[in-house]
Amino acid sequence: MPIGITWNLDPVAASRVSRMSMVRQRNVFVSISLKIRVRVRFRTARKVDPAAKLYLNEYNNESGAKGDAFYNLAKELVKSGVPIDGVGIQGHYILGSVPTTLQKRMKALGDLGLDVAITELDIRIANPTTEAKLQQQAKDFEDVTKACLAVSKCVGITSSTFTDKYSWVPTTFEGFDNANPWNKNLEKKPAYHAISKAISSIDKRMRDQLEYVDLQNVELMRLDAWLSYVGRTDEISNGPHHLLESTPALVQLLMDEFEVDFQNTDLSAEEGGLQDIQVLAANVMDFLTDEELNEAEQLYVLVAFLRAVKVAQCLQAGPNTVEVLEILRRDIQAHLV
Incomplete structure (x- = not known):
């Protein structure tokens, strides 16, 4: 199993994120020492388990200032000889808003010599869920899959939860649900078939x-x-x-x-x-x-x-x-x- 070393905090832990934001406001030392602490954690993880795959994992890192900061940190870690094997893009998206920069960002990270993975993919739908929204969700999942397949260093996609039955989305994002490829009855949704279609297209290209x-x-x-x-x-x-x-x-x-x-x-x-x-x-x-x-x-x-x-x-x-x-x-x- 790959070991994920997270640069920031997981958005699932909302209270932790809130507390961390308060700490940052009060103590600039947190941001100054961030890079040092990341290096220490990677090196410690390598010593503890030399065979583990070490990833820098984050959300909302496909573009913008945060995406650039993530890329620059990964680049600096590689340049400094820190034992990092790959980077993770968590992939928590809202219906119809998959970043157009996703493939470009993955390619840039891969060009650093790092493996790239979509680590927690889900695409949440605002209630109520309609057939049209399910079709849009299918397109979004297909777009993400194609983006990964188009980048040689993208090693795979993992969903946050495979079924809507056990999804974290409804309890975290009020008014949103049904973010996964299987529905609450464990039936395959259009998103599942779209993923399969994207993979099949690669087989043809091969x-x-x-x-x-x-x-x-x-x-x-x-x-x-x-x-x-x-x-x-x-x-x-x-x-x-x-x-x-x-x-x-x-x-x-x-x-x-x-x-x-x-x-x-x-x-x-x-x-x-x-x-x-x-x-x-x-x-x-x-x-x-x-x-x-x-x-x-x-x-x-x-x-x-x-x-x-x-x-x-x-x-x-x-x-x-x-x-x-x-x-x-x-x-x-x-x-x-």
Whole structure:
């Protein structure tokens, strides 16, 4: 079970929150020492249970001044080497008011190297509950689920209570109820089916991604086969201009978009080759980022680009068979063939 280290106090404990607010007004030392106390608690928790997952957990931290303060604290903890594994966004929302900044905030927190979780999700409805409100609640739950699924570092969603029968909402927020995916009769509400729908859409995207990977593998094999053909035949003596007319699109893109100096790009396993590969990869990755590909797709396309470079190198070697063989030898060393 993950251990949650809470930066502020749980909103459920309303009286504690009220007392804490009074203390803050009377004693500025509380806010000054906050960061120190958080660090101490994380380090103590790590010593007590080294295997535990330590989270900084809070509510209403998706945006605004509080959200920025939460992000800055998490960033400072990471930078200071404090043993923090993740952050929690509690997710206590009112119908129709899921923050539009939720996904962006989770992405920013994940970019710090932290896991992100929705830890206490519920979406409360003002009485009376109608079918239209249940449909809006379903959309809200679906939006939160999609936001989590869209962020690679979002590790999951936990509801505050799975059923309205045992919900904390009616006794805490007067005039509100029915905040969970199951109703008081333990029946699945539209919210449950919306969550399931969002998860199923990810399954489809994964299938599409696998199909994309298969297509990339075919393209990579075609590049390798084409390269081997060029390297083994006398057709290379016709010069690069003749063969460039039939080059794969990747080669042409490298020439047109990146102005790659194929002849002087070293793809060997030597130090110079590694540097050239890094420079080329950086340029290509910038391009791929603009295309909004995920990490797996970027990796496959990047490998295809590198292989396209060696194809073009062989073409530009022209009739110099010795140079072609040298290019192939270096590429074999780098395990790119």
